[in-house]
Amino acid sequence: MPASRRAVLAALAAGALLPGLGKLSARADSASRDAMGPLDLHFRITQRYRPLQPLSAFVTLDDGFDADSTARYEALHPTGEAAGTLTAGGGALAVSGDAPYFALLRSGAAQQAPYSTVLVDVRSMVNTCQAEDSVFAGLARDERNYVTAWYNNVSKTVGVDVVTDGGLHPVALASASLAAPFSFGLILAGDTAGVLAREADGDWRVLSVQRTADLLDLRAQDLPAAYRNTFGARADHGTIVLDRVRGGYSGYFGLRDTCIVTAPDGTPHIEDDRLFFTATAAFADPASSHQCVFSLNLADTTDVVEVGKTFVRRDGRIVGDHAGKVVVDPDLPGLRVFASTWGTSDLETTAVGTEVADLPGAALAGIHLCDVPGRLIQTGYDPCPTLVDGAWQVPVAGTSLYRFDAALESGGQVAAADDGFYEGPRTLQLGGTWYVMAGGIKDFRVYRLADLSFVGFLDAEHPQAPAYPFGNPPHPSIAAVPQPDGSTRYVMVTFDIQTLPGAVGLGNLVIEEAVA
Known part of the structure; x- marks a missing residue:
């Protein structure tokens, strides 16, 4: 795999977020549209913001x-x-005792995939203990097998306890001092656990992160349903009060790998003036990230809503x-559903390919577990499949083009561009010709889809000008949006590579529009 993607997924320190710019719009009338090509479009950034939601909309436990x-x-x-004395009602759960207690409460709710977040809102701690004055959030199978994030108000530390067959393995230890009221939680994303916290009206922070798959790998397909959302409190004595517990599928700390949802012929999927696209919910590394479906309000491009998630069931x-x-x-x-096999990548030796799963009867909204029969492309990621003249054209990062029959059963590589390294190839038809746009560390290249012959450079603002310091360049995913007057609006959904403190959450969402 090219070193550039490995480098970026190792992450840099976070940069300053840039404010959204005023919205621009452009229209191309039908006559000019028939003659225009990608080089006639002029894109400028209209919005840039950080999507940050540790717990997704797909909540399985919510108890106030x-x-x-x-x-x-x-x-x-x-x-x-x-367990101490539990008193619930009136918007609070009080856990109390005159002697040491440990109340670890396992719910009946679980997720189907190993991408989970459990959060607790803490009203008050004891503040007079000598050893334990702690809160917990995580997942448990039973009292001998669980993974929980914890905050100890005495030692002012956080960490993650991974317990397997009764053996305790503390990981992800870090110093932290949280003043009640605060919110606290665990994100377990694929092979990685993280400790989360938010104080008062502040933003969510990732206090510590560590890979846990060598101790407990919940990606084994029989385990996610057995590990239920769990929370608790532990103290030498006194009372700890919780206001709320929530659990469900993990959300996102940034987005990357944007791609417009389309019909087979490349027509963008739009419902009620909302444009649908996929993006990677980025966390710490490829195996801790996953693919989500979002809708973008075309009347207000700051209005982005997650509507679905796709996970893949393969190799057990x-x-x-x-x-x-x-x-x-x-x-x-x-x-x-097309995806790249990043979910088991080690960033060093594992070749990343492209797979496809058919989901008959499925809608965009909801949680989707996809069974894949095998790799469509052995080595090649960032696919953008489009059905043109009865054949699937599938450009992938690199830049290479694969062509398959309508049933996606036979085919292979038909072209490659000698362009250094460009990622996120995206298709667009203009003036009756199909093109591919791909992102580099400082610009966007345009090719003809038929043979990947180079056309020129797209006139678009690079999200991290003057150039990316390293890889994972932006993906120029462009939607041609028909307007009531017969004109066309061109909207690009892309991203930059800014991370949050702790080198997590790659990507601000960036919206560009073509300016006539």
Whole structure:
């Protein structure tokens, strides 16, 4: 695999976020559109912002303790200590005791894939303990097998406890001082665990991150459903009060690998003036990231809503393969999900290929577990499949072009561009000709789709001007949006490579529009 993608996924320190710019719009009338090509479009950035949502919209547990809900939870006793006294109601859960206690409460809710976040809102701690004054959030199978993030208010530290067959393995230790009220939680994303916190009206922070797959790998396909959303409190004595617990599928700390959702012929999928696209919910490394489906309000491009997620079941694991595309195919009818096999990449020796799964009857919204029969392309990622003249044209990063029959059963590589290294090739038809746009570290190249012959450079603002310091360049995913007056609006959905502190969450979302 080219070194540039490895380098960027190792991450840099975060840069300053740039404010959104005023919205621009451009229209091309039908006569000029028939004669124009990509070099006639002039894109400028109109919005740039950080999508940050540790817990996605797909929530499986949400308890605000408005009533006594303690019967909903199984009290685990991993250390032999009593659970203390649990009092729930009126918007709070109080855990108290005159002697040491440990209340670890396992719910009945779980996720189908190993990309989970569990959050607790903490109203108050004891503040007079000598050893334990702690809160917990995570996933548990039983009292001998669990993974929880914790915050100890005495030692002012956070960490993750990975417990397997009764053996305790503390990881991801870091210093932290949190003042109640605060929110706290665990994200377990593929092979990696992270400790999350937010104080008062501040932003969510990732306090520590560590790979945990060598201790407990929840990507094994029989494990996610067994590990239920869990939370708790532990103290020498006194009372800890929680306001709320939530759990569900993990969200995102940044987005990358954007790709417009289309019909097979490349027509962008738009419903109620909302443009749909896929993007990678980026966390710490490829195996801790996954593919999501979003809708973008074309009337207000700051309005972005997650509507779906795709995970892949292969080789006995459920993984977050991403950097792909979703095609809404009326002939199934349903979805064709394309993805790159990053979910098991080690960034060093594993070749990353492209796979495809058909989901008959599926809608864009919801959680999708995809079974893939095998790799469509052995080595090549960032696919952008488009059905042209009865054959699937699939450009991939590199830049290479593969061509397959309509059933995606036979085909192979037909062209390659000697261009150094460009990623995120995206197709667009203009003036009756199909083109491919690909992103580099300082510019966007344009090719003819038929043979990948070089046309020129797209006139577009590079999201991280004057140039990216290293790889994972932006993907120029452009939607041609028909307007009521017969003109066309051109919207690019792309990203930059800014990370958050802790080298997590690659990518601000960047919107560009063509300026006439």
